[in-house]
Amino acid sequence: DAGVIQSPRHEVTEMGQEVTLRCKPISGHNSLFWYRQTMMRGLELLIYFNNNVPIDDSGMPEDRFSAKMPNASFSTLKIQPSEPRDSAVYFCASSFGNEKYFGPGTRLTVT
Amino acid sequence: GIQVEQSPPDLILQEGANSTLRCNFSDSVNNLQWFHQNPWGQLINLFYIPSGTKQNGRLSATTVATERYSLLYISSSQTTDSGVYFCAVTLNSGNTPLVFGKGTRLSVIA
Numbered sequence: 001d002a003g004v005i006q007s008p009r010h011e012v013t014e015m016g017q018e019v020t021l022r023c024k025p026i027s028g029h030n031s032l033f034w035y036r037q038t039m040m041r042g043l044e045l046l047i048y049f050n051n052n053v054p055i056d057d058s059g060m061p062e063d064r065f066s067a068k069m070p071n072a073s074f075s076t077l078k079i080q081p082s083e084p085r086d087s088a089v090y091f092c093a094s095s096f097g098n099e100k101y102f103g104p105g106t107r108l109t110v111t
Numbered sequence: 112g113i114q115v116e117q118s119p120p121d122l123i124l125q126e127g128a129n130s131t132l133r134c135n136f137s138d139s140v141n142n143l144q145w146f147h148q149n150p151w152g153q154l155i156n157l158f159y160i161p162s163g164t165k166q167n168g169r170l171s172a173t174t175v176a177t178e179r180y181s182l183l184y185i186s187s188s189q190t191t192d193s194g195v196y197f198c199a200v201t202l203n204s205g206n207t208p209l210v211f212g213k214g215t216r217l218s219v220i221a
Contacts, residue, residue: 008185013141030206033208033209042211042213042214043197043210043211043213044211045209045210048206048207048208050206056208078122089152091154095207097204097205097206098141098159098161098201098204098205098206099142099144099156099159100144100199100209101156102146102153102154102156104152104153105152105153107152107156
């Protein structure tokens, strides 16, 4: 299996622009998690889905962030408008059962 | 929420040395995983170990769930072991999210 796939791997954008991060979970996995990693806050959960349904989005920082999972093989995390404080590494993870597997991450820089 | 504390926060080892990393958690957990974040930023699964002991090559891990801690042992360390080691737990069974500790940053020098 190819593992969790994320795109793009790097994104540099200007403040105010829309950013869309993409994730393809491992085939057969029924849960998907979006995390953000920063030096100040470490790895923190943004939102997760079970069977394509959002379960907990309390970690989404504000209304500028939104996430969707239209089907079992694809999810997006959108930031609109982006701000410099959104600069971080965004990880997607998937699981079937307890053990989670992480993608390579998207390094986002907002200037 | 659950608290996950890792120690030490930083560790420098000479190549060939052994080390023990510790993870304490504040509540009973259903799932515990150890990850290695390599210098390229990738999170690599090391162990899924809610209880008991597992070994994989030079690495082994032990979780004593009743006492709320887990240990990761690295023997005969190599420079490629450098990076950050994270412990992460979930309270509930099934597909619930992991809560991460702050990590132990390991540097192995030749």
